[in-house]
Amino acid sequence: MAKIRGVVVDVAGAGVPKVRVTFSGTDDQDATVVDTGKEGAYLTKTLKAGSYRWEASREGFARASGDLANLPGPGAVRGPSIVLDRAASIAGTILDEQGKPAAGVPIIAVRSDVPVVRHAFSDGAGAYTLRDLTPGGYRLGVQAPAGFSQPPAQNVKVAAGEEVSRVDFVLPRESSAPPPTPTGPSPTGPTGTGPAATMPQGPVAGPTGPALPTGPAPTSPGTPPPAPGQSPVAVFFARLDSADFSLLAKVSEAEAEQAITMFSVASMLLAGKGERQVGAERKTDVLGVLALYYGLQDRSLQIPVKSQQLFAQIDGELKALRDSLDRLGGDVVVVEREAKRQFNLGRSTDVTGNVEFPRLFRRYVEIASDPLLFLDLRKESTSPTSDKEKVAKAFDRLRELKDVVVKLVRSLSKYGTIATARVNVEWADYQGRAMAILRIVASERLAEDDSDEKRPLAVLAALTGKGLDTQIAPYVSLAREGGNLLDLALEGYRSTKEQLENYDERHLLDLFQAEQGTFLTARMRESAVIVRDQTATVWA
Numbered sequence: 001m002a003k004i005r006g007v008v009v010d011v012a013g014a015g016v017p018k019v020r021v022t023f024s025g026t027d028d029q030d031a032t033v034v035d036t037g038k039e040g041a042y043l044t045k046t047l048k049a050g051s052y053r054w055e056a057s058r059e060g061f062a063r064a065s066g067d068l069a070n071l072p073g074p075g076a077v078r079g080p081s082i083v084l085d086r087a088a089s090i091a092g093t094i095l096d097e098q099g100k101p102a103a104g105v106p107i108i109a110v111r112s113d114v115p116v117v118r119h120a121f122s123d124g125a126g127a128y129t130l131r132d133l134t135p136g137g138y139r140l141g142v143q144a145p146a147g148f149s150q151p152p153a154q155n156v157k158v159a160a161g162e163e164v165s166r167v168d169f170v171l172p173r174e175s176s177a178p179p180p181t182p183t184g185p186s187p188t189g190p191t192g193t194g195p196a197a198t199m200p201q202g203p204v205a206g207p208t209g210p211a212l213p214t215g216p217a218p219t220s221p222g223t224p225p226p227a228p229g230q231s232p233v234a235v236f237f238a239r240l241d242s243a244d245f246s247l248l249a250k251v252s253e254a255e256a257e258q259a260i261t262m263f264s265v266a267s268m269l270l271a272g273k274g275e276r277q278v279g280a281e282r283k284t285d286v287l288g289v290l291a292l293y294y295g296l297q298d299r300s301l302q303i304p305v306k307s308q309q310l311f312a313q314i315d316g317e318l319k320a321l322r323d324s325l326d327r328l329g330g331d332v333v334v335v336e337r338e339a340k341r342q343f344n345l346g347r348s349t350d351v352t353g354n355v356e357f358p359r360l361f362r363r364y365v366e367i368a369s370d371p372l373l374f375l376d377l378r379k380e381s382t383s384p385t386s387d388k389e390k391v392a393k394a395f396d397r398l399r400e401l402k403d404v405v406v407k408l409v410r411s412l413s414k415y416g417t418i419a420t421a422r423v424n425v426e427w428a429d430y431q432g433r434a435m436a437i438l439r440i441v442a443s444e445r446l447a448e449d450d451s452d453e454k455r456p457l458a459v460l461a462a463l464t465g466k467g468l469d470t471q472i473a474p475y476v477s478l479a480r481e482g483g484n485l486l487d488l489a490l491e492g493y494r495s496t497k498e499q500l501e502n503y504d505e506r507h508l509l510d511l512f513q514a515e516q517g518t519f520l521t522a523r524m525r526e527s528a529v530i531v532r533d534q535t536a537t538v539w540a
Helices: 232-240 253-272 289-298 307-328 331-343 356-368 388-415 418-444 456-464 468-499 505-512 520-538
Strands: 003-010 020-025 032-035 041-043 050-057 064-071 076-084 088-096 106-111 117-121 127-133 136-142 154-158 169-171 273-278 281-286
Touching (some): 003 020, 032 041, 050 076, 064 076, 088 154, 117 127, 127 136, 253 273, 253 456, 253 468, 273 289, 273 456, 281 289, 281 307, 281 418, 289 418, 289 456, 307 418, 331 356, 331 418, 356 388, 356 468, 388 468, 388 505, 388 520, 418 456, 456 468, 468 505, 468 520
Parallel strands (some): 003 076
Antiparallel strands (some): 003 041, 020 032, 020 050, 088 127, 136 154, 273 281
């Protein structure tokens, strides 16, 4: 066990504050995130021994990453001294031969001297932006969609902080002969400081090995051969960057849906679970059904109501719910176990809890309730009077929001299971009917001047003997607003699942602030601000 101490500096050697440094264990150790202080220094929490992968990022700087092998212990050890370059970018458009924009086309930038790859997708106007680039020479290529041939790659050199624009591509139809590969230097944008790096047209040297051959790239059965004149390196990276090899592979939406239902069902069960003595047997009660049924019969009910009238009104449904609970009682343990396994909720000790879920959920709630996301970024980004720094920070928050949404849905898919479908349906039915009974009892409660006492949740608190604000409300908040937030996360995932690696501003706007309807960010905020203060209670 040891802490990692280090510093993040710029190329001039000055400390860089507010850098997010992440250490992730390569042997299943916990991950940790720390921000640098005013002088660029950082100190992590105590970490388990082993090897770690680190990454450092801050707006305006290119990301840096590396490895820290064999962390010893105890005490504080010196971590990497991280140097960050100002981030550069390359932008342009991808059009067809008629000048029409080509949307959703992957573009890949490969560093010519070190093994660094960056990628982006063209938006609806055919525009793309490759961000977070370190200084150096890049070879750019696009992955042509069906019906088009590969256009020639282009070589571009960027300096630290430089924004190169107008690096454009034209997609030739497959029936057309591909244009010749340019032999001179590639163009740079109007902000360039010199000619682009001219890369050789013969063999291309790998970062650490011998030159690669320029003959036809090998093909696998069913794989179309590369376009004439296409670099084997471009073919390799195009295929490597395809969805088939993405680390962000699509998830099982059906299992995620089951997990979301279980989240709300389990939260309501934890809110309303109690016990009732029935004869010589101690039975589990859920949402006060047994307390109501037997309390109305033996007049032990502690809620002031007109017992005879109320019993006549709800007797038939209460009996049916009592019988359902007798049948479902064995599933209470199952639901509690799934609550722990999938979401680390409750006190079950039968399984290992998913400790990552609470962190992701809290992060989601934090970002979704950020006032920066109240901005209409489509308008603000084009307004001459807007605060550009605030707009840039808001887009960074959208990137964080997409990242946590994808990770959260991935967790739901990983831990959720179709096997809980029956349990979900039966408990959702039981709880829905029991909540209807609570509403009737609340409306019949004798409380002339205290409207709070005529709330269904106040009735539930009285039936279970639990504290409304401390034991019931936090879990009901999770079931209602938390479940809604997870539904919205899955909705967002479905809208971006074909572009999981696209963090372009236009894509983010289309995803979270679509021009039609209520913004997804606004809908998320409505639930996030309500559930925000309850997460500390349920995951204390």
